Amino acid sequence: MAYMGDMVRPICRDGATLDYVAAAKAYGSRCDAIGSIPRGGVLVFLAVMLVLAVAPMRSARGGEQPVKMRLIFPPSDADKKDLALLQKEADGGNPKAQFLLGMRYSEGVGVSQSGTEAMKWYRRAADRGYARAQFNLGVMCDRGRGVPVDYAEAAKWYRLAAGQEVAAAQHNISVLYDEGKGVRRDSTEALKWRRLAAEQGIVEAQYLLAHAYRYGGGVLRDDREAAKWFKLAAAQGNAYAQFELAVMYDYGEGVPHDKFEAVEWYGRAAEQGVPEAQNSLAVMYDEGEGLARNKDESLYWCRLAAEQGDSVAQNNLGWAYREGNGVAKDYAEAVKWLRLAAGQGVTIAQNNLGLMYLEGQGVKRDEPEALRLFRLAAAEGNGYACCNIGEMYVKGQVVEQNYEEAM
Numbered sequence: 146m147a148y149m150g151d152m153v154r155p156i157c158r159d160g161a162t163l164d165y166v167a168a169a170k171a172y173g174s175r176c177d178a179i180g181s182i183p184r185g186g187v188l189v190f191l192a193v194m195l196v197l198a199v200a201p202m203r204s205a206r207g208g209e210q211p212v213k214m215r216l217i218f219p220p221s222d223a224d225k226k227d228l229a230l231l232q233k234e235a236d237g238g239n240p241k242a243q244f245l246l247g248m249r250y251s252e253g254v255g256v257s258q259s260g261t262e263a264m265k266w267y268r269r270a271a272d273r274g275y276a277r278a279q280f281n282l283g284v285m286c287d288r289g290r291g292v293p294v295d296y297a298e299a300a301k302w303y304r305l306a307a308g309q310e311v312a313a314a315q316h317n318i319s320v321l322y323d324e325g326k327g328v329r330r331d332s333t334e335a336l337k338w339r340r341l342a343a344e345q346g347i348v349e350a351q352y353l354l355a356h357a358y359r360y361g362g363g364v365l366r367d368d369r370e371a372a373k374w375f376k377l378a379a380a381q382g383n384a385y386a387q388f389e390l391a392v393m394y395d396y397g398e399g400v401p402h403d404k405f406e407a408v409e410w411y412g413r414a415a416e417q418g419v420p421e422a423q424n425s426l427a428v429m430y431d432e433g434e435g436l437a438r439n440k441d442e443s444l445y446w447c448r449l450a451a452e453q454g455d456s457v458a459q460n461n462l463g464w465a466y467r468e469g470n471g472v473a474k475d476y477a478e479a480v481k482w483l484r485l486a487a488g489q490g491v492t493i494a495q496n497n498l499g500l501m502y503l504e505g506q507g508v509k510r511d512e513p514e515a516l517r518l519f520r521l522a523a524a525e526g527n528g529y530a531c532c533n534i535g536e537m538y539v540k541g542q543v544v545e546q547n548y549e550e551a552m
Contacts, residue, residue: 161400241275271305300322318401346381348386352374355375375393412427419550420455423450460482480507492522492530499515516544
């Protein structure tokens with residue numbers, strides 16, 4: 146029986162396994178496998194470190210919505226004013242005073258917190274064209290604070306504030322256009338407002354704009370433009386922008402090919418807990434790309450990612466235990482992690498777990514279960530699993546010997 150010794154890094158380029166932003170469409174599904182191709186007539190363990198070269202802001206891995214901006218302009222100005230004087234000015238029609246009084250009621254500063262009172266004063270200021278009140282009124286309608294959730298009303302006020310260059314409102318209206326909440330879904334309008342918000346430094350908008358250019362979303366794909374906006378968002382500390390930028394440096398897409406820069410940005414994202422970045426950093430340490438090879442560091446980051454549920458890292462950790470790569474060989478641990486990855490649909494893990502069952506490593510020998518796992522992987526186009534099924538037909542294991550089927 147032959148085993149693959151080379152490390153292989155399949156790269157999910159347009160890959161849709163990570164859906165970090167509901168508004169940012171799925172990434173696609175093309176995977177390129179880099180490395181050796183198994184010769185016929187052998188059962189092949191796929192010794193592999195995987196890297197997903199896609200990712201962003203989480204709405205994927207759980208379907209959260211793109212982040213909207215919260216209430217802005219805390220009531221510090223209001224704290225400096227006597228409440229009675231503020232009330233008098235608000236009653237007299239001063240929109241700033243009305244806004245500040247609304248903030249007091251919204252936050253419960255010097256008064257009993259009341260969403261209803263906050264809405265009343267925000268609306269009075271908003272009706273007078275006070276942009277900050279228009280934005281906060283939009284947030285109240287969007288979140289159902291003091292009033293029932295009303296996306297159409299939220300969109301109305303966001304749009305008015307956005308027209309007065311309130312960056313947070315520009316971002317929020319872009320999200321509503323993306324989602325089709327309160328307005329008709331319109332990617333062109335979403336992109337228009339998103340760009341304006343991004344130009345004013347809203348990090349969420351910068352990230353989403355970069356994502357649109359990287360993966361296509363109302364604009365033609367443009368890696369250079371994507372890199373520009375990812376850099377701006379990454380510099381502001383957005384972890385998923387840091388990961389995306391690392392990927393671009395890793396593969397020289399939109400930026401010069403630079404493994405050192407890739408490691409820098411993978412590291413920043415990994416420190417912020419992005420499991421895909423942690424796994425990628427583990428691979429860099431394992432292969433000595435952009436930094437000195439270090440098996441201990443590789444295992445450390447791989448384990449962090451695996452424990453967060455990252456299926457690719459789970460496969461890698463399982464393989465490390467199978468091979469004793471940076472850790473004591475432990476078939477039971479290998480099976481544990483490979484099973485988790487296989488359960489999430491990682492075909493390489495399904496293939497590897499199948500071989501563990503076939504050889505009785507860490508589990509009771511179970512040829513039918515091995516065949517089932519091979520078939521799962523083969524159905525998704527895994528060539529190694531296809532070879533292993535073919536070998537079982539050649540040998541007549543579980544199935545009737547059939548050379549034609551093996552071919």
